[in-house]
Amino acid sequence: xxxxxxxxxxxxxxxxxxxxxxxxxxxxxxxxxxxxxxxxxxxxxxxxxxxxxxxxxxxxxxxxxxxxxxxxxxxxxxxxxxxxxxxxxxxxxxxxxxxxxxxxxxxxxxxxxxxxxxxxxxxxxxxxxxxxxxxxxxxxxxxxxxxxxxxxxxxxxxxxxxxxxxxxxxxxxxxxxxxxxxxxxxxxxxxxxxxxxxxxxxxxxxxxxxxxxxxxxxxxxx
Amino acid sequence: xxxxxxxxxxxxxxxxxxxxxxxxxxxxxxxxxxxxxxxxxxxxxxxxxxxxxxxxxxxxxxxxxxxxxxxxxxxxxxxxxxxxxxxxxxxxxxxxxxxxxxxxxxxxxxxxxxxxxxxxxxxxxxxxxxxxxxxxxxxxxxxxxxxxxxxxxxxxxxxxxxxxxxxxxxxxxxxxxxxxxxxxxxxxxxxxxxxxxxxxxxxxxxxxxxxxxxxxxxxxxx
DNA sequence: TGTGAACTGTCAGTCGCTGTCACTAACCTG
DNA sequence: CAGGTTAGTGACAGCGACTGACAGTTCACA
Numbered sequence: 001x002x003x004x005x006x007x008x009x010x011x012x013x014x015x016x017x018x019x020x021x022x023x024x025x026x027x028x029x030x031x032x033x034x035x036x037x038x039x040x041x042x043x044x045x046x047x048x049x050x051x052x053x054x055x056x057x058x059x060x061x062x063x064x065x066x067x068x069x070x071x072x073x074x075x076x077x078x079x080x081x082x083x084x085x086x087x088x089x090x091x092x093x094x095x096x097x098x099x100x101x102x103x104x105x106x107x108x109x110x111x112x113x114x115x116x117x118x119x120x121x122x123x124x125x126x127x128x129x130x131x132x133x134x135x136x137x138x139x140x141x142x143x144x145x146x147x148x149x150x151x152x153x154x155x156x157x158x159x160x161x162x163x164x165x166x167x168x169x170x171x172x173x174x175x176x177x178x179x180x181x182x183x184x185x186x187x188x189x190x191x192x193x194x195x196x197x198x199x200x201x202x203x204x205x206x207x208x209x210x211x212x213x214x215x216x217x218x219x220x221x222x
Numbered sequence: 223x224x225x226x227x228x229x230x231x232x233x234x235x236x237x238x239x240x241x242x243x244x245x246x247x248x249x250x251x252x253x254x255x256x257x258x259x260x261x262x263x264x265x266x267x268x269x270x271x272x273x274x275x276x277x278x279x280x281x282x283x284x285x286x287x288x289x290x291x292x293x294x295x296x297x298x299x300x301x302x303x304x305x306x307x308x309x310x311x312x313x314x315x316x317x318x319x320x321x322x323x324x325x326x327x328x329x330x331x332x333x334x335x336x337x338x339x340x341x342x343x344x345x346x347x348x349x350x351x352x353x354x355x356x357x358x359x360x361x362x363x364x365x366x367x368x369x370x371x372x373x374x375x376x377x378x379x380x381x382x383x384x385x386x387x388x389x390x391x392x393x394x395x396x397x398x399x400x401x402x403x404x405x406x407x408x409x410x411x412x413x414x415x416x417x418x419x420x421x422x423x424x425x426x427x428x429x430x431x432x433x434x435x436x437x438x439x440x441x442x443x444x
Numbered sequence: 445t446g447t448g449a450a451c452t453g454t455c456a457g458t459c460g461c462t463g464t465c466a467c468t469a470a471c472c473t474g
Numbered sequence: 475c476a477g478g479t480t481a482g483t484g485a486c487a488g489c490g491a492c493t494g495a496c497a498g499t500t501c502a503c504a
Contacts, residue, residue, distance in 0.1 A: 013482080017482075020482090041459065053484095091430075155436075171431060174392035175389050178366075182388075205393060213379070235502075239450095239451080242451095264490080275491090446503105448503090452499075455497105461491105462487105464486085466484090467484085469482080473479095
């Protein structure tokens, strides 16, 4: 939750806590990826770290939470990128610019915690595990609300009086989710691939909502 | 799963099965609504119906499934409505027409199974229970895929070669989900209310994706 | 009417998760 | 540095969702 990474050497107790938490996180992710989420018991995780099961549940509210620790960082990274867009930019353009910028800088943003490839694997795990996907989507609605507030703020609008921020964000996020899903099903696991798909799909949002689909030609395949 | 409602009097065994299934379904919904989903144990459900817990799990794969039985019907009702739209109608217009038509005819569509009000209560329960909401959203992505196939078919397109069907459907469903959420948080529980909100929000999808938000005025509040 | 298949109950067991309690290591005070 | 407080931990007991195995009952169909 409140991560407080920059708190350097804040007492022995603190450091010990962070160490066990990180150990649990890493062990869990590796086990999930190698043998699947459902096939991994909490006991297995705690055994490899050599702590009691009770300790695991003191650091993570439930088994799911550990799977979304890195995803949390990525989402905050996007929100930060959106906050950094120039004020004059229209909403959809700003969101588009923010995702693309976020993909471009993801590497450095995560490098201190986890290699990007591990995150990518974790993301595919989430997409392919029904129980995790469900939680992911619910969390996404919370992210949507966060983004909508940001957008409303940028435009100087009252979120509860004007539905356009939520609607624009919903449409945008809907497309992003399709992108993530199709990327997860595809074969190219790279960040480059998902960045390319992001761009291509967002470019299609206008044509897709137009009345006549029979004029312009499609651009991108699966 | 395969519902087969029209199978009339198909043997004593069949009827008995349907009776216990329906009894479990009704008992579960009533308990969920009156005391909450998490606060209701499977044992409670089976006790009121007087069957063993094992029997419950033979009819429903898990506790969640029973909460979505009616939602299943509603979604199929929408898909049917979409299938009935005139062939010439553009995608977005067709989907819009289908939802509205579905709301208008929901009463008769459900009346044989469950009163509409009970469904509305169940829907609000889903929206307000994190665990159920998560599953609902995952199921929604499956519905999206179904709709996208239908849309692609209508337009004579290959779903895997042209991203527009999935994108249009994603944007549309994103807006529908915002609608459902805000309706669930609002005070007017009626079908009329959600129908009105549906219309208003879908009308804002164009303006919301436009570059300049500072010309047109908002229409609907929370 | 009898035989096989379908449906159900009982029981035991796994796994995720929570409450409790006692122990110990880290921090704080004087 | 002695003594008290506090936070992190382990061991254990328990609940609820869910599953597998097996046996008893009930219906379908020849």
